[in-house]
Amino acid sequence: MADYSHDCPILHVDMDAFYASVALREHPELVDVPVIVGGAQRGVVLSANYLARAFGVRSGMPSTRARRLCPQAVTLSPDYDTFTAVSSSVMETFRQVTPLVEVVSLDEAFLDVRGATRRLGSPLEVAEQLRATIHDEQGITCSVGLAGSVTLAKIGSRRAKPDGVVVVPPSAVTTYLHPLDVGELWGVGEKTQAMLHRLGLVTVGDIAHTPLRTLQRAIGVALGQHLHGLAWGDDRREITPRHGAFEADKSMGANETFGRDTDDREVIVREILRQTTRVTNRMRVAGVAGRTVTLTVRFADFTTITRSRTLPEATDVTQEVYRTATRLYDALGLQRARVRLVGVRVEGLVARTAVHRQLLLGEREHGWSDADRAVDRATLRYGTAMVGPASLLTARP
């Protein structure tokens, strides 16, 4: 096979059906069976092997629907510890090739291999070496897209699936790109795709030949600019080496869907406290504090609202976040609305060392802060189940 990859030093590596593939390592007896990795009663499909996909099962799909499509599938519950461990090993393999690794998620990364070709061969050869290594070491397959830019590499890997490689050389960019549906572009989801289709813009080529201003009027200034550029293969996004989340997070949040919808304030407020403790604990571990507290409430009909409040000072104190979130909840004045989910998020995160507490709130806050750190220490030693606010010790509904 001719190697056209010399001008394609950007690799997008994407594990094939990652969660399902990892889960199947632990269950070799299931390799010839449709397998779904997914949540419990009210969950969605996290991943499905290709046998299940043949029945139309897709990740993100409600589990109930997936079971209807493929009743004979075996459902496995996710084991995040294993997923995380496998992911770390894979990312480590990438870093043996180049330090320029941008981790997108557990199962995806961009690599800039410009600095590795002298040592390891053409980008295509590097890609094949990586695929072989991951297969040998982890027992799972991946697909790789190679191009001169991240967007094209990403499109390449999608079209390489499963277990393949696609090279998109610069000379082929427009001929490759223009026939594709607009939905293939990164940043075009369901809504934007539908909107563009309504306007008669079906392919990437249609976007390319639409005046920028027209495009921007339809879908907004920023997105219009972005897509118009991409349609001509103009993508200047650089790879920024990142080890994944947790490095410079701008916000941290937690939410969980109730097993059953509820209108019981006591249950809801207890859940707000539970989510708050999860968030603030993670914040303190990461050494960050934040000023804006956002409460999310999703109702039984799936409509979702948010309410936020910005505090005078950044905080990582559980009680402060909890009190703010609870006030936001009570200000909604809900009567008998059935609530499906509540969530708490803290935004505007900064390093805790950068926060100058003015102690406006007095000694009492100091007390709470000390209490938090005691809980954190205990949590570290005994696990989350053992320590927490007394009001969480009651069983959840």
Added chain:
DNA sequence: TCTGGGGTCCTAGGACCC
């Protein structure tokens, strides 16, 4: 008994300030 959980970014209006 359809529809998770973790995030990021953009838009738009109003307040507020100069």
Added chain:
DNA sequence: TCTGGGGTCCTAGGACCC
């Protein structure tokens, strides 16, 4: 005597990604 114009912050919602 008709009343600008920007910039920044805050809030709410929405689209998108994995």
